[in-house]
Amino acid sequence: xxxxxxxxxxxxxxxINAEHRAxxxxxxxxxxxxxxxxxxxxxxxxxxxxxxxxxxLDRITSGDGIYTALLNKRGGVIDxxxxxxxxxxxxxxxxAGNKDKDFAWIEEQAGxxxxxxxxxxxxxxxxxxxxxxxxxxxxxxxxxxxxxRYMRLLSAKVAGVDCSISRTGYTGEDGFELxxxxxxTVKLWGEITDAGERDGLxxxxxxxxxxxxxxxxxxxxxxxxxxxxxxLESGIGWICRWDKNDFIGKKALIRxxxxxxxxxxxxxxxxERGVPRGHYPVFDKNEKVGLITSGTMSPSLxxxxxxxxxxxxxxxxxxxxxxxxxxxxRNTKVVKLxxxxxxxxxxxxx
Amino acid sequence: xxxxxxxxxxxxxxxxxxKGKKAVVGITDYAQKELGDVVYVELPEVGDEVVHxxxxxxxxxxxxxxxxxxxxxxEVVKVNEELEDRPELVNEDPYIxxxxxxxxxxxxxxxxxxxxxxxxxxxxxxxxxxxx
Numbered sequence: 413x414x415x416x417x418x419x420x421x422x423x424x425x426x427x428i429n430a431e432h433r434a435x436x437x438x439x440x441x442x443x444x445x446x447x448x449x450x451x452x453x454x455x456x457x458x459x460x461x462x463x464x465x466x467x468x469l470d471r472i473t474s475g476d477g478i479y480t481a482l483l484n485k486r487g488g489v490i491d492x493x494x495x496x497x498x499x500x501x502x503x504x505x506x507x508a509g510n511k512d513k514d515f516a517w518i519e520e521q522a523g524x525x526x527x528x529x530x531x532x533x534x535x536x537x538x539x540x541x542x543x544x545x546x547x548x549x550x551x552x553x554x555x556x557x558x559x560x561r562y563m564r565l566l567s568a569k570v571a572g573v574d575c576s577i578s579r580t581g582y583t584g585e586d587g588f589e590l591x592x593x594x595x596x597t598v599k600l601w602g603e604i605t606d607a608g609e610r611d612g613l614x615x616x617x618x619x620x621x622x623x624x625x626x627x628x629x630x631x632x633x634x635x636x637x638x639x640x641x642x643x644l645e646s647g648i649g650w651i652c653r654w655d656k657n658d659f660i661g662k663k664a665l666i667r668x669x670x671x672x673x674x675x676x677x678x679x680x681x682x683x684e685r686g687v688p689r690g691h692y693p694v695f696d697k698n699e700k701v702g703l704i705t706s707g708t709m710s711p712s713l714x715x716x717x718x719x720x721x722x723x724x725x726x727x728x729x730x731x732x733x734x735x736x737x738x739x740x741x742r743n744t745k746v747v748k749l750x751x752x753x754x755x756x757x758x759x760x761x762x
Numbered sequence: 763x764x765x766x767x768x769x770x771x772x773x774x775x776x777x778x779x780x781k782g783k784k785a786v787v788g789i790t791d792y793a794q795k796e797l798g799d800v801v802y803v804e805l806p807e808v809g810d811e812v813v814h815x816x817x818x819x820x821x822x823x824x825x826x827x828x829x830x831x832x833x834x835x836x837e838v839v840k841v842n843e844e845l846e847d848r849p850e851l852v853n854e855d856p857y858i859x860x861x862x863x864x865x866x867x868x869x870x871x872x873x874x875x876x877x878x879x880x881x882x883x884x885x886x887x888x889x890x891x892x893x894x
Binding site for chain 2: 738
């Protein structure tokens with residue numbers, strides 16, 4: 413168990429590698445109740461969210477979710493989040509460690525016609541992930557979940573518990589994130605683990621959550637994302653919509669886009685033994701070109717992989733770089749992201 | 763958890779199997795459980811000197827990097843090269859297939875500083891008590 417953003421959380425239940433493989437081949441159940449949830453309501457809610465986030469809510473309709481970011485005036489990432497459109501209200505799902513900061517920032521920006529409520533303490537969240545997820549959740553539902561598309565929402569009972577279900581996740585596999593009343597979490601957890609046992613479902617912890625997202629090249633706030641770097645420097649430039657009206661950080665981003673960014677996030681794979689990890693320096697020939705932001709031994713590939721913030725000049729695919737591991741340079745090469753291509757999400761999502 | 767009684771132990775959670783003037787070294791069952799899935803082991807080369815209480819290698823699990831400390835002083839005469847390709851042997855069989863190095867002892871009297879299996883088990887119980 414580790415302390416994480418004020419929560420006691422398991423790094424693993426049975427073992428990181430076993431949990432990781434279960435999610436890639438069958439299913440894993442994560443307790444992600446630490447995530448923060450906020451509701452935004454009121455007649456001005458949408459306009460307000462359009463102004464404080466970088467992606468464009470006009471691209472979604474009621475029942476959709478969208479990945480986006482809160483930016484500061486310099487374009488730095490205060491947090492990355494998913495906004496769900498419930499029609500009469502919006503649900504923001506934010507990082508646990510940033511929740512209080514986000515809430516304070518959002519309140520500060522809000523004017524009349526906007527109501528903000530932190531519902532994190534009453535809201536639990538479980539993530540069912542892996543190719544067997546649909547089969548498992550179907551056993552517990554009357555509603556037809558097969559038709560739910562990627563990043564779409566459904567409000568329905570799962571094992572008798574009122575849930576908001578979103579077809580999304582942080583693993584690269586098909587799966588669902590379930591929001592439910594906090595007092596029902598233990599029941600929901602038990603029902604899903606029972607229903608999934610014969611399909612190979614295992615409980616999965618923070619460790620596997622990290623190795624799974626690294627294999628997909630998904631950024632993590634605090635590693636690839638922070639307030640000092642913009643989405644354009646962090647591999648998530650696609651969440652900045654230039655055609656929508658002004659949003660906080662847009663001016664700085666446009667200036668940066670015109671000037672060009674020096675660094676980017678690249679995928680790196682080891683060409684020799686060793687595990688690349690956060691903060692290890694990266695060299696191109698004899699010049700330091702950046703730092704590893706996240707790294708691990710890839711349970712799927714059996715080789716060390718990493719995300720690194722490095723100079724664009726060194727980030728072309730195939731370029732060989734050295735990472736300093738335990739005081740020795742080790743040979744690596746830049747690879748295309750994601751590290752893993754054939755996943756159940758790729759097979760099911762449009 | 764296993765604490766074979768023919769072995770000696772250290773507070774750094776290494777085990778030692780003494781054979782005359784030679785000693786085989788690995789990490790204990792408790793240590794491998796605490797680390798979780800071992801994914802990388804870096805060991806010295808044959809001919810290198812290792813010194814009592816000083817670092818001789820690195821062991822990494824998915825989430826952690828830990829130094830390995832030598833229980834005794836001497837010259838490395840054998841290295842378990844199989845751990846290069848199969849570091850998981852440390853988890854699967856810490857006392858036999860997961861051995862790390864064999865040392866030719868230059869200070870055999872240091873063996874007296876090592877813990878018996880009983881003493882080590884007691885030490886682990888205390889450590890686990892503190893965690894809980």
